[in-house]
Each structure stands twice: as C-alpha cells, then as structure tokens.
Amino acid sequence: GAGVSQSPSNKVTEKGKDVELRCDPISGHTALYWYRQSLGQGLEFLIYFQGNSAPDKSGLPSDRFSAERTGGSVSTLTIQRTQQEDSAVYLCASSPRSGAAEAFFGQGTRLTVV
Amino acid sequence: QQPVQSPQAVILREGEDAVINCSSSKALYSVHWYRQKHGEAPVFLMILLKGGEQKGHEKISASFNEKKQQSSLYLTASQLSYSGTYFCGTGSGTYKYIFGTGTRLKVLA
Numbered sequence: 705g706a707g708v709s710q711s712p713s714n715k716v717t718e719k720g721k722d723v724e725l726r727c728d729p730i731s732g733h734t735a736l737y738w739y740r741q742s743l744g745q746g747l748e749f750l751i752y753f754q755g756n757s758a759p760d761k762s763g764l765p766s767d768r769f770s771a772e773r774t775g776g777s778v779s780t781l782t783i784q785r786t787q788q789e790d791s792a793v794y795l796c797a798s799s800p801r802s803g804a805a806e807a808f809f810g811q812g813t814r815l816t817v818v
Numbered sequence: 819q820q821p822v823q824s825p826q827a828v829i830l831r832e833g834e835d836a837v838i839n840c841s842s843s844k845a846l847y848s849v850h851w852y853r854q855k856h857g858e859a860p861v862f863l864m865i866l867l868k869g870g871e872q873k874g875h876e877k878i879s880a881s882f883n884e885k886k887q888q889s890s891l892y893l894t895a896s897q898l899s900y901s902g903t904y905f906c907g908t909g910s911g912t913y914k915y916i917f918g919t920g921t922r923l924k925v926l927a
Contacts, residue, residue: 737915746820747860747905747917795859807850807907807915809859 706730708810710796716816717786725781725813729798736779737797737807738771747795753779786817819844821908821918829924830896838891838921840906849882849889850907850915853900860905863891896925 709728717723729736738750749763753773764770768786773779783790793814797807821842828836840849848867852860866882866889877894889908893900903922907915 739917746920747907749916806862806865808862811859 708796708798708808710794710810710813712813713811714814714816716818719788719817720785722782722784723786723815725783725794725815727779727781727796727798727810729777729779729796730800730808731777733798733800733808734776735799735801735805735807736773737799738779738781739795739797740765740792741795741812742792750781750794783815786815788817791815791817820916821906823904823906823918823921825921826919827922827924829926830893831926832898833895834925836893836896836923838893838904838906838923840889840891840908840918842887842908844887844908846882846884846887846889846908848909849880850909851880851889851891852905852907852917853902854905855902863904893923896923898925898927901925 711726715723734755736753739747740750741747751758751763751771752760755776756773768784771781793812795809795812797809799805799807821840824839830836850865851863853863854860864880866880868884880891882889889906901924903920905920906918
C-alpha cells in the first residue's frame, strides 16, 4: 500500500477482554515498530521487529502484551485481559531498514478500555 | 533512557525563531526529528548521523553534537503550519528508536 495501515482506527472494549491491533507496513519494509502514546504524552517504545523476529521485547509493559509478525509483513499486537490503563493510541511504524532510516507511521489505533 | 527535550512548550508569533533541544544520557548513533499535529501521526522531518553534521529542510534545520549527546532543531521565520509537537528520536547504534519527551510548539498569527 501507499502507507502504513492500522486497523481498527478506534476500538472500545470492556475491561478484561482481549484485543488485537493490526499493522500493515509499507511493502518491502523490513523493520516494524510498535509505540504507545497516552493522551498528551510522548511515544513509548513497545517492540521492534526485523523481518519476523523481535530482537527486543523489553518495552512491552507486561506479559498481557504480545506481538507477532508473519511473512515479514503484517504485525498483530495483542493485549489480553485489558485494563483501563491500557487506554492509549497505539502507533505502528515501518522502515526500509533498522537504525538510521526514516520511519513511517500509521494513523494509529485509539484503544479505550471501559 | 528517554531523551530530554527542552523547552517543554513554546509559543511564537509568525516570523519568530525557535530552538528545540534534545539531550541523551547515552551515546548516540543517530538523531531523528518528527513533528506531530494534533490527532495525526508523527511525520518525519530529518535524520542526522554522528559526525556533527547539520541538515536543513526548508526553514527548519538541525545539528547533532555526538560528543555532547545532544541535538538541536532550529525553526527560522516560523509559520502557522509549524505548530505541533516535535519529538526527537535517538538511536544508539542499534535499531531502537527512543523518542524524547516532546516539545509543544504553537505559532500565533
């Protein structure tokens, strides 16, 4: 596609439910990043993929959070047993390579846990 | 580990200049600058690699001092369209972009 696509754009879920957030990166981009942005706050690093591998998962806030990437393309961020503090905008970015290269961001998924 | 940006917020009149600073406690390999408008995704402005280079993008330029582990973004003759939150993203020789605390900039007519 022309840019990074994320779905859904908005998600309202009840506390305790599981949610899946999807990121479709720019074709050919090997690096993929997930960030979380709480209201009025900065960008919190969650996880990075190089191809299908995730060398660094240290940013995931708890074991309720997991992510995978298949075929070196689409990535899914899963949050189990959602809590109200999980409410935030989840941003995905992709880059043609890791390190010193421009990252292109998707529009994000706004998650609200009620 | 998160880079610290200063100032946290700044208000300008059209045509005025501003400087946004980004400081890291870790050795840096690269610095990236992004601008995010309200409700939108961050948009890439420029990237600087170690070597103290300075780059420009229209009336926006930046410098990178790897020894001081600092970068500065220079906004010259600001325009209304410059309003937004500016983030620096720092790389330490690996893949991880850690973004700074952000600087909210508002340009008034």
